[in-house]
Amino acid sequence: MSTITVGVLGAGRIGRLHTDNLLRMPDVRVKTVADPYVDFADWPPDGIATSAEPEFVLSDDEIDAVLICSPTPTHAPLTEAAAAAGKHVFCEKPIDLDPGRIRRTLDAVDRAGVKLQVGFNRRFDPTFARVRQAVVAGDVGEVHIVKITSRDPQAPPVSYVRSSGGIFLDMTIHDFDMVRFLTGLEVVEVFAMGAVLIDPAIGDAGDVDTAITTVTMAGGALAVIENSRQAVYGYDQRVEVFGSSGSAEAGNETPNRVAVSSAAGVRTDNPLYFFLERYQASFVAELEAFFTCIRDDREPLVSGRDGLMSVLVGKAAARSMAESRPVRVEQP
Amino acid sequence: MHTEILVRAIPEARVKAVASPHLDRSWTRCLGIPVAATDSATVLGDPEIEAVVIATPSDRHCELIERAAAAGKHVFCEKPLAFEAGPIEAAHRAVLEAGVVLQVGFNRRSDPSLVDLVGAVRAGLVGDVQTIRITNRDPKAPPIDFVKRSGGLFFDFVIHDLDTARFLSGSEIVEVYAAGGVLIDDAIGEAGDIDTAVVSLRLANGALTIIDASRQAVYGYDQRFEVLGSAGSVAVDNLRPSARVVSTSGGVVGCTPYGGFVDRYRDAFIAELRAFVAAVAGDGAVVAGADDALAAVRAAAAARSSLAERRPVRVEAPTVTGAKGTSS
Numbered sequence: 001m002s003t004i005t006v007g008v009l010g011a012g013r014i015g016r017l018h019t020d021n022l023l024r025m026p027d028v029r030v031k032t033v034a035d036p037y038v039d040f041a042d043w044p045p046d047g048i049a050t051s052a053e054p055e056f057v058l059s060d061d062e063i064d065a066v067l068i069c070s071p072t073p074t075h076a077p078l079t080e081a082a083a084a085a086g087k088h089v090f091c092e093k094p095i096d097l098d099p100g101r102i103r104r105t106l107d108a109v110d111r112a113g114v115k116l117q118v119g120f121n122r123r124f125d126p127t128f129a130r131v132r133q134a135v136v137a138g139d140v141g142e143v144h145i146v147k148i149t150s151r152d153p154q155a156p157p158v159s160y161v162r163s164s165g166g167i168f169l170d171m172t173i174h175d176f177d178m179v180r181f182l183t184g185l186e187v188v189e190v191f192a193m194g195a196v197l198i199d200p201a202i203g204d205a206g207d208v209d210t211a212i213t214t215v216t217m218a219g220g221a222l223a224v225i226e227n228s229r230q231a232v233y234g235y236d237q238r239v240e241v242f243g244s245s246g247s248a249e250a251g252n253e254t255p256n257r258v259a260v261s262s263a264a265g266v267r268t269d270n271p272l273y274f275f276l277e278r279y280q281a282s283f284v285a286e287l288e289a290f291f292t293c294i295r296d297d298r299e300p301l302v303s304g305r306d307g308l309m310s311v312l313v314g315k316a317a318a319r320s321m322a323e324s325r326p327v328r329v330e331q332p
Numbered sequence: 333m334h335t336e337i338l339v340r341a342i343p344e345a346r347v348k349a350v351a352s353p354h355l356d357r358s359w360t361r362c363l364g365i366p367v368a369a370t371d372s373a374t375v376l377g378d379p380e381i382e383a384v385v386i387a388t389p390s391d392r393h394c395e396l397i398e399r400a401a402a403a404g405k406h407v408f409c410e411k412p413l414a415f416e417a418g419p420i421e422a423a424h425r426a427v428l429e430a431g432v433v434l435q436v437g438f439n440r441r442s443d444p445s446l447v448d449l450v451g452a453v454r455a456g457l458v459g460d461v462q463t464i465r466i467t468n469r470d471p472k473a474p475p476i477d478f479v480k481r482s483g484g485l486f487f488d489f490v491i492h493d494l495d496t497a498r499f500l501s502g503s504e505i506v507e508v509y510a511a512g513g514v515l516i517d518d519a520i521g522e523a524g525d526i527d528t529a530v531v532s533l534r535l536a537n538g539a540l541t542i543i544d545a546s547r548q549a550v551y552g553y554d555q556r557f558e559v560l561g562s563a564g565s566v567a568v569d570n571l572r573p574s575a576r577v578v579s580t581s582g583g584v585v586g587c588t589p590y591g592g593f594v595d596r597y598r599d600a601f602i603a604e605l606r607a608f609v610a611a612v613a614g615d616g617a618v619v620a621g622a623d624d625a626l627a628a629v630r631a632a633a634a635a636r637s638s639l640a641e642r643r644p645v646r647v648e649a650p651t652v653t654g655a656k657g658t659s660s
Contacts, residue, residue, distance in 0.1 A: 144515045193532045197462045212542045220513040222530045
């Protein structure tokens with residue numbers, strides 16, 4: 001397969017981002033973008049067909065792979081339909097909020113024998129990939145403590161919060177996957193403490209905006225995840241893996257390396273503002289890896305099982321906070 | 333260490349006597365200390381002595397505080413005062429009745445970087461406090477003999493972090509959840525303790541705190557602090573003995589953090605004793621008092637219960653009222 005022909009389902013923010021990235025990739029052709037709610041007046045560029053019907057993409061024999069970038073409730077049915085049509089699937093996270101539904105989808109993918117990669121883009125971030133490499137190389141020894149700081153620059157609108165599935169399934173889910181990625185270990189238990197400290201409307205919507213989650217890994221290693229929906233100084237994304245031989249730590253990315261020193265202090269620019277800026281490289285790298293897996297017939301780095309596990313951990317965290325007790329994570 | 337600081341760095345104080353069952357007399361002679369005793373009675377019975385520094389094993393702290401207070405002496409006592417609230421409350425009453433000053437050795441409250449951090453928080457630079465992060469890792473796991481009489485990781489080690497959470501937030505700990513395990517040395521587990529822990533706190537002002545503690549970070553004494561609030565964050569990174577950075581084809585190598593608390597908190601140990609000496613002279617308040625010791629021990633007990641019972645534990649509200657020790 002020299003050129004891979006791709007269809008994109010969903011033309012929202014992330015669908016457009018992926019499509020624009022695909023256009024710069026050699027040996028990849030974006031044939032069609034489908035979205036029932038977009039009029040395609042000013043996007044996509046010429047040469048890409050558009051449709052309101054996903055079926056238009058799924059029934060196109062020329063299309064080898066689809067990117068599912070539509071709203072979360074459509075992820076599982078579209079993944080199943082695409083797999084049944086023999087198309088490889090790249091699906092944004094989460095596959096679904098219901099683990100049973102995810103399992104059925106994964107079974108359908110297995111039966112069809114197509115590739116499925118889930119959009120945990122942070123695994124492809126060069127900085128975090130380097131931390132993982134240090135862990136694999138044995139630089140930190142046996143892992144004892146993982147620390148993840150994940151703070152958004154601005155609290156989302158309450159309408160978004162209501163349909164997000166809650167902070168643990170919307171935001172911390174990335175961090176749960178990161179813990180599993182960095183350590184190569186499975187999560188066995190979580191305890192989550194949350195609070196509404198930023199916007200009371202988030203509390204009224206039944207969610208929290210500040211949370212700390214303690215994660216126990218198989219073998220006894222611990223992880224702490226700290227989330228905030230609003231750090232006014234920018235997108236705060238740091239990880240650290242500490243172990244018997246040392247630690248590997250990744251700080252924030254800033255747009256430049258300049259420090260301005262004056263009598264008032266030493267000033268550097270704030271972290272890159274949000275995920276589009278901070279994880280730009282990872283969005284390209286995850287798709288390149290997906291196409292490489294298709295070409296070389298290898299398993300994707302982020303599997304359907306990874307997609308399922310992150311939801312199982314997120315569910316356990318939400319339950320832990322609701323019931324104020326540590327909760328064992330259901331294994332897949 | 334305290335003795336040498338008093339002799340060398342605090343001219344307002346004169347060290348008259350040192351008492352210890354295993355005293356090195358050449359050391360006291362070298363420091364010019366006139367009296368070297370093997371029992372505490374020699375010190376407590378000396379009418380010329382105004383104040384004592386208690387740096388014995390923790391299980392003797394409260395008894396010595398009570399005896400010192402009864403002898404009319406001001407007391408500086410190392411942490412933890414005890415492993416439960418009762419003896420601390422009794423010691424606190426004895427101190428109040430005697431009208432003497434009691435300062436507890438929560439040295440971090442006197443660390444210039446942390447004092448500066450608290451100043452920034454109190455000045456409102458980060459707005460309302462939302463999340464506090466504390467990393468506390470020792471460079472090397474202690475000998476098992478020490479572990480056995482230490483009171484356990486929470487009482488011996490994390491107690492500093494529990495106090496620091498109160499110090500940085502200016503609020504009280506109301507709920508504790510502790511996860512932990514033996515990941516460094518099996519002998520620590522056989523002694524009934526753990527060597528690695530992650531402790532979550534909920535504070536009375538609503539803020540959350542996360543503490544990660546390890547008995548052994550091979551790269552040095554890892555002490556980092558961060559307060560996130562509605563208007564930003566303020567952090568204190570590790571201090572290092574040298575600022576040198578070596579860049580070669582093999583990479584860029586900086587100096588590891590200080591190798592232990594004596595070096596990292598040198599300035600804090602001096603400052604806390606200066607504050608104590610000043611408080612004895614009637615010039616200012618103590619840096620940390622019995623209330624602070626009690627709050628930290630209650631939180632440590634909650635952490636121990638949480639770990640054992642695998643559930644979050646509410647912290648008992650303080651029952652003692654009296655001279656407020658907190659100066660922050």
